[in-house]
Amino acid sequence: MIYDLRRADARVKWLVTCLLATFGIAYLFGAWMVGLYAGFTPQAVAATYAGPAMAMPMPPESTVIVQHPVTLAELGREERHTVDRDLLVQDTHVHVPMYGVIAAALAVVVLGLPLPRWAGYALIGLLFAAPWLDFAGMWLTKLVSPAFAVVTVAGGWAMGAGYTIVAALACWQMWGPEKGAAA
Amino acid sequence: MIPIIAWLAAAFVVRPAHITPTVILVKRPEAVKTLLPGAATFVAREVHLSERDAHRLHEAVDWSPDDGVLAFYTGLDGDRPVGTIMFVRVDTPHGPVEVAVAFAPTGEVSGVLVTKATVETKPWVAEAVRAGLTAAYRGLRPGAPVNGAATLRDKVGSLAAYMAEQVDKGVARALAAYGAFYNPEKA
Numbered sequence: 001m002i003y004d005l006r007r008a009d010a011r012v013k014w015l016v017t018c019l020l021a022t023f024g025i026a027y028l029f030g031a032w033m034v035g036l037y038a039g040f041t042p043q044a045v046a047a048t049y050a051g052p053a054m055a056m057p058m059p060p061e062s063t064v065i066v067q068h069p070v071t072l073a074e075l076g077r078e079e080r081h082t083v084d085r086d087l088l089v090q091d092t093h094v095h096v097p098m099y100g101v102i103a104a105a106l107a108v109v110v111l112g113l114p115l116p117r118w119a120g121y122a123l124i125g126l127l128f129a130a131p132w133l134d135f136a137g138m139w140l141t142k143l144v145s146p147a148f149a150v151v152t153v154a155g156g157w158a159m160g161a162g163y164t165i166v167a168a169l170a171c172w173q174m175w176g177p178e179k180g181a182a183a
Numbered sequence: 184m185i186p187i188i189a190w191l192a193a194a195f196v197v198r199p200a201h202i203t204p205t206v207i208l209v210k211r212p213e214a215v216k217t218l219l220p221g222a223a224t225f226v227a228r229e230v231h232l233s234e235r236d237a238h239r240l241h242e243a244v245d246w247s248p249d250d251g252v253l254a255f256y257t258g259l260d261g262d263r264p265v266g267t268i269m270f271v272r273v274d275t276p277h278g279p280v281e282v283a284v285a286f287a288p289t290g291e292v293s294g295v296l297v298t299k300a301t302v303e304t305k306p307w308v309a310e311a312v313r314a315g316l317t318a319a320y321r322g323l324r325p326g327a328p329v330n331g332a333a334t335l336r337d338k339v340g341s342l343a344a345y346m347a348e349q350v351d352k353g354v355a356r357a358l359a360a361y362g363a364f365y366n367p368e369k370a
Contacts, residue, residue, distance in 0.1 A: 037204050059234045059251050063364070070227040070256060072212040081205050084249070086274050 005112035006173050013174040016109055020167045023102060027163060034156070037081040042153050046146035049083050049138045088142060092135055099131035106166045113169050123165060130158035205279060206305050209298045215256065215268055218285035218294040222258025222265040229254050230364045244352075244359045253360050264288045267365065270298065271353040277304045280346065282353030284320070286361055292323040297350055310343035311335060311350065320354050325362025329355040 005016065034040065038048040083091065107124045115123070137152030209217070215225070230253040232240065241247045248254075249272075258265040268285045278301030287293040295317040300308045315338075319331035331354065332347035339347070 033204055059237060060231050061233060063233045063236045064231040066229045066231065068227055068229075070225045072215060072225070075215060075225070075256065076210060076212045084274065087278065090276065090278075 042149040046149035049141040050146040103127040219258035284357035307342040311347040
């Protein structure tokens, strides 16, 4: 262990707690945003990221006009949020570095936990693999097949799991009852 | 400790994927009601562009519809056309903006609404609209220059002026599409 959160100065514990709380709030609002704009199922993620490009037919030989009646309700149904390739380029550029910083911050917390070396490697790997999966899923969904939406969903769950494990272990180690304290 | 556990459990179920949030400024049905008042029924005219026509449109306004289809919605009062509306998306580095452009039966722009923006661009769009951006498009006909942003010079900040230029693009695309493809037999 490089440092020990259990024996760290109270100010360090307070810093880590505030950091985890801040990330937790950000994740909760992230979940809210996902619910509003993408969805939590592979089908909803595929509809957001695959977009019409996946189903784009070949252009007709000559321009074809189709007319049909439409209702106001049907017009409103078209308002699903989709992410096209250009927007995904932008999202990847903006969010991947931030994901890396968050994973690194959580990994620093992991270094202070009394875990076996293999568990430390696994947890740090999970923290970084989650955003890779998240964005790999989005790109594969867009470029290869909507079936890859499940990779994005898995990445999101992995991110939630990584954060929860680190936060729970750190809070327990920092603020839980000390072993042998009663002796 | 229980609140902490509950909070952590809630955090576990989150799935923080990344999207640039679009904000609906005016819902499409509301935009249709506003821009085509009196219309009781609607007809969608979907123009599936050939490669040649899509290229022609792209050459004219540097844009092709996502799925190669231009969608025009015409409002009718009985058999009488009230007007035609189309929704055009403009992708900006700050996320997409959607513009609803309505045409009178006589072919000129009768009204424009910005229907979607993003969390980031919404206040800039709102500033441009408050300064009278959308009024600048009324009366334009296909082929006319679109300079709504220029009318706001010195009235708004640089970011609102930038978004006005994006709205200009949307209106220019709608004008080009309407002029060339709404009544192709007349084009």
